[in-house]
Amino acid sequence: MIKVTLLEHTPNPERVVAMAARLCYSPSGAEELKEKMSDEQIEKLVKKLAEMGHASTFEHVSFTFGIEGISRVLTHQLVRHRLASYSQQSQRYVAAHDFEYIVPPSIAEKPEAKAKFEELMKTIREAYDEFTELGVPKEDARYVLANATETKIVVTMNARSLMHFFNLRCCNRAQWEIRALAYKMLAEVKKVAPLLFKNAGASCVQTGACPEGNMTCGKFNEMIRMREE
């Protein structure tokens, strides 16, 4: 079960974004703008920026998440997002004797497959224990651990990088586990910056266009059809 906690974030994120955007076109300085802009002005400006996707000002606010209950299948994909910061639980230093693991739904729903999966995890745990008893260091015993093994990670992304992450990973074509994570992260940031992330989500949701060509899930075409009816 994926657990996502928004540990910290830049305070007043929408005020910061609006102030930075306004500064570019104003003779006034940042501090003055930050104090003087009314809530209405901020709302109007952030909405406009979010709609237009003028994203560079979104970089001024960042969000730090604690994430647990995910597999290393997920984190190997996650850390490919390079405009982000990560601190991950190390299999080199943290013993994995009774590791938890993630069962894919397509396996969990088939009793035969599920039993096989759990038996295999038990076998791996036993092998891991035997290796460490034989004097194999943790950093090498982990070579037998499965992709399914649970891991924990701290992730920091700014709002621009998050928007891009949601574009790719809330998409129906994204792998199911990282998609589930993306939706949980999106729910968290919407609580603290609802205007900023109002249109955030898969590319089709945010930009009105699907970049997946003939591999599209069809959701986009459905959206267009619904709009036209």
Next chain:
Amino acid sequence: MIKVTLLEHTPNPERVVAMAARLCYSPSGAEELKEKMSDEQIEKLVKKLAEMGHASTFEHVSFTFGIEGISRVLTHQLVRHRLASYSQQSQRYVAAHDFEYIVPPSIAEKPEAKAKFEELMKTIREAYDEFTELGVPKEDARYVLANATETKIVVTMNARSLMHFFNLRCCNRAQWEIRALAYKMLAEVKKVAPLLFKNAGASCVQTGACPEGNMTCGKFNEMIRMREE
């Protein structure tokens, strides 16, 4: 006169850094660590991380500055730091009729040079005004503005990127204006994260080594001499 305001920053920066560092070597999750770590544990761990320069966890905390009273000589250097986010007052959109300007100390201290400088700025202002009266758009009239012209900028950097910025720009060999800015920014972050930035500064101050080779300012050698006496 450079004015630096720390507009916002990740709350509890040292707790966040310590939590992220601890997570890598612990079976516990981030939220639990963040709550349970004592102030003493945090102090000890952040000190150790800062001394060793193990910097990846410093990325989880970021700092947003409003900066005014600087020249475009400075900002053209500043924006070369690529692991940072910027929103700058635009000469394309903001009229510069009565622009302020920065006078280098080597000019300010020579009456003849100072008079010449101020006269030239007056001439440029007049030319700028004439161009706009002739129908030249602001984005082209600005081609005559001097490097000295005052600008305003919002800058966000995480602590790792800031440390590197201080390494290069607090150095005696850095250009005087950006060095003055760096020291002001350092003073601001020391107020809110004193342990984290305790050793921050020029490379020689932070790492005990000067990377400038035979172009060293000598400060480092002096530091070594003083230590040996």
Next chain:
Amino acid sequence: MIKVTLLEHTPNPERVVAMAARLCYSPSGAEELKEKMSDEQIEKLVKKLAEMGHASTFEHVSFTFGIEGISRVLTHQLVRHRLASYSQQSQRYVAAHDFEYIVPPSIAEKPEAKAKFEELMKTIREAYDEFTELGVPKEDARYVLANATETKIVVTMNARSLMHFFNLRCCNRAQWEIRALAYKMLAEVKKVAPLLFKNAGASCVQTGACPEGNMTCGKFNEMIRMREE
């Protein structure tokens, strides 16, 4: 007059991109794929990648340009593209006694404005010379130099970063000088990687959508109208 030279680039750029893309979906290794893929296979795959904008494989090929005859108005914008590498002629170390300068077309076409502009450049040159004669160091004398002053720069970008650069800077709403540079750079890379950069250009050209909202130049609507007729 902007001068752009493609100094070096990754050899066989389209073969490299195709090989990297194929590797993701193939049991074979990179060397084998690179040797075995036919020109037809490469052409077909690169076309598909370029159309879909699946851009991560474009990062494996990079392009190094020598650029001259541009102003510091341009380079202050250029270096804001952070996924790129720059080495720029330094006003701190290179004397600017007889600096060249860029005249904006809106000024060049008005005789009165042009004369004014040239006179002002002459005045600035004289002031620069006087300052250095008075013992002001080059790094401070440059504070009087105009934005129009000519500079030289070496720029390296990978193909993904270039595509994004063209999206923003070939746009009719981009500032005229950097737009002229972008088109010259695009012409250079098209010579050596015509398939890869076939669809490259302003966002509307590459993606069929204008991100400028109600500030659109209208080119996109015109394109749609033409397609429908």
Next chain:
Amino acid sequence: MIKVTLLEHTPNPERVVAMAARLCYSPSGAEELKEKMSDEQIEKLVKKLAEMGHASTFEHVSFTFGIEGISRVLTHQLVRHRLASYSQQSQRYVAAHDFEYIVPPSIAEKPEAKAKFEELMKTIREAYDEFTELGVPKEDARYVLANATETKIVVTMNARSLMHFFNLRCCNRAQWEIRALAYKMLAEVKKVAPLLFKNAGASCVQTGACPEGNMTCGKFNEMIRMREE
């Protein structure tokens, strides 16, 4: 067995680096410098840059490697280097029925452990096959694959990023598999840019200082002792 192939790289890497470095301090343009600099001038300048670690000009040259015979333990570490580009064989799309695997030396040298390891890999292969026969998609069957499973990847880094990679990963404290990869990559780039990578390697080798504090391997102290004798 790790296999590293240098697939492509920026031609004339040392000439490019020297030209970019010279441009900063010269009134001449890039193309002129590139043509006129003699081999002796390039050798001298690159040596100096490499010794001083003045690294920004190293970014203008990049290197693309095909890598095989490595585990996903290694690649999960490798892709944490964010200033680089990756295309990796996908376990989501490429079937892993007869996957190869990497055996850690500490296991290979113990007959009992080695037998256990190989038996477990056989069990995992069988489970993977059974899952796919039960209709579990490849992207979910892979959850049982071990960290030891062989993977293939294409990696592009510029010389500056490579230097940093070698600093961290040629270090005796780096994990053995990624250290072995780092040394093979270093050997490859030394063939084509011997001056540039002359001092490349672990931090202690390149900079003369160990950043590992009291976790140092001692190699550095040994180096100092040897120098003093």
